[in-house]
Amino acid sequence: MTTGSDALFARARAVTPGGVNSPVRAFNAVGGTPRFIASAQGPWLTDVDGNTYVDLICSWGPMLLGHAHPAVVAAVNEAVARGTSYGTPTENEVALVEAIVARTPVEQLRLVSSGTEATMSAIRLARGFTGRDVVVKFAGCYHGHVDSLLASAGSGLTTFSLPGTPGVPASSTELTLVLPYNDPDAVRAAFAEHGDRIACLITEAAPGNMGVVPPAQVDGRSFNAFLAETCRAHGALFVSDEVMTGFRVSASGQWGTDGAHEGWVPDLVTFGKVMGGGFPAAAFGGRADVMAHLAPEGPVYQAGTLSGNPVATAAGLATLTAATDEVYARLDVVADALRAGAAEAFTAAGVPHVIQSTGSMFSVFLTEDPVHDFAGAQRTDTAAYGAFFHAMLDAGVHLPPSAFEAWFVSASHDDRAVEQVLDALPAAARAAARAATG
Numbered sequence: 001m002t003t004g005s006d007a008l009f010a011r012a013r014a015v016t017p018g019g020v021n022s023p024v025r026a027f028n029a030v031g032g033t034p035r036f037i038a039s040a041q042g043p044w045l046t047d048v049d050g051n052t053y054v055d056l057i058c059s060w061g062p063m064l065l066g067h068a069h070p071a072v073v074a075a076v077n078e079a080v081a082r083g084t085s086y087g088t089p090t091e092n093e094v095a096l097v098e099a100i101v102a103r104t105p106v107e108q109l110r111l112v113s114s115g116t117e118a119t120m121s122a123i124r125l126a127r128g129f130t131g132r133d134v135v136v137k138f139a140g141c142y143h144g145h146v147d148s149l150l151a152s153a154g155s156g157l158t159t160f161s162l163p164g165t166p167g168v169p170a171s172s173t174e175l176t177l178v179l180p181y182n183d184p185d186a187v188r189a190a191f192a193e194h195g196d197r198i199a200c201l202i203t204e205a206a207p208g209n210m211g212v213v214p215p216a217q218v219d220g221r222s223f224n225a226f227l228a229e230t231c232r233a234h235g236a237l238f239v240s241d242e243v244m245t246g247f248r249v250s251a252s253g254q255w256g257t258d259g260a261h262e263g264w265v266p267d268l269v270t271f272g273k274v275m276g277g278g279f280p281a282a283a284f285g286g287r288a289d290v291m292a293h294l295a296p297e298g299p300v301y302q303a304g305t306l307s308g309n310p311v312a313t314a315a316g317l318a319t320l321t322a323a324t325d326e327v328y329a330r331l332d333v334v335a336d337a338l339r340a341g342a343a344e345a346f347t348a349a350g351v352p353h354v355i356q357s358t359g360s361m362f363s364v365f366l367t368e369d370p371v372h373d374f375a376g377a378q379r380t381d382t383a384a385y386g387a388f389f390h391a392m393l394d395a396g397v398h399l400p401p402s403a404f405e406a407w408f409v410s411a412s413h414d415d416r417a418v419e420q421v422l423d424a425l426p427a428a429a430r431a432a433a434r435a436a437t438g
C-alpha cells in the first residue's frame, strides 16, 4: 500500500516542481510514485505507509555507517544542545579538517556546505592561482550543478562546449572542454591545442554518476596518474572530485586505491557526502601554496554563512571517527555478496549485464559490454532496469531510481538485510528479462 506516499506526492507537486527537491528522487526514470520516508534505522527505510525497505541509496553516499548510528546521533544531540550556528570559528571545524588532512593527500582544507560549492570554489581557486581560464572535464562526470560544469561536448574533441541545460548561458561553458572519459588520446589532443590556457582538469576520482566506471590503466598506471602528469607538464592543476568516493571506497578515498601506491597527489581535491555524516558539509583542499591564494590569506574570494556548521561538523567528525577498518571490511563483504547475487540472478534470467566497481561502490549496467565512458553507459537497457527496480521495490529493496547510479551499501547492512536483497533478485531479474528491449 502506498496511499500515504501517493497523497504526499500530490501535495508536494502542487507546491514544489516535480514534487521533489532534487530531480532523481522523482522516479521519472523508472515511473511510479516516490516513497516518502518517515524514518530510517541502520540499513532500513520505513515509508509513511509503514513499508520497510533495505536501503541501497544510503542518501546517495553519505550514510557509510547506516542510518541513525548511535555515535553520530549522540554527537549531533550534544552539538545541537550547544547551539546550532555561531558564525565564528569552532574547535570541531579544526578537528574535522585535521581528520581529513590525516586521511588524504590534502595539506589545507576549506569547509563548505555542498559538493557543488566545493567544485565551484575549487575551479575558481584554480583559475585564480594559474591566471588561466579554461577548464577540462569529462562527459558523464557530474560535479554538482555548477554552471560552467553543466556542459555538453562540442562538435570536436578539442572544441569548446555547449550549455548542458537551459539557463546556463553559452558564455558560462565557452571556456569548458568536455572530453570522453578514459581516453588518453583525447586528453593529449586537448592539452596539445589549449595547454597554455588550461587552468585545471577536473574529474570524478572514479566516476559514479554515469554508473561506476573505474579509471582505466594507461601505460601501466592509472588514468588518474596519467591526468596528474599531463596537468603538471602543462602547468595546469589536477582537481580530483572525491565527493562520492571520499571516505567511502577506502578511508582515503579513491586516491587510497591508486595515487597512494603510484606516488602522485592531486593539486586540489573536493569532498562531500560521507564527511558530513548526513548533514550539509563538504570541502575543497590540496596543496598549501595553492590554498594560500584563498581569502582571507590570498585574493581569491570564497565564503559561506553556514560553512563549518557546528552540528554538521559534529556529525562528520563522529562518522569519520567511527569509520574503522572493520567498517570498510564489512562494506566489502556486503558489496561482494550483492554483486555475486545480482550476477547470478541476471545470468539465470538471460539478461546481459556488466557489474562494475570501485571498492564497495558498484553499479549494474544492463548491457553486453564493459563500460569505459558515457557513450558506453548510455547503452544500458533503461526499460529493463525500470522493471527490475520496481520488482525490487515491491520485494522491499530500495535501489537508486535510475539505471545510471551507483548502488551504495553501509556497514550496518547485516545478514538479514543482505538476505532480503538476495531473495528479491531472481524474480526481479526475470522481470527485467521480460521488459528488455534488446
Ligand code: PLP
Residues within 6 Å of the ligand: 060, 113, 114, 115, 116, 117, 119, 142, 143, 144, 145, 204, 209, 241, 242, 243, 244, 272, 273, 282
Ligand atoms: N561531485 C560529485 C562526484 C558528486 O557525486 C556530487 C553529487 O552527487 C557532487 C559533486 C555535488 O554534490 P552536492 O549534491 O552535495 O552539491
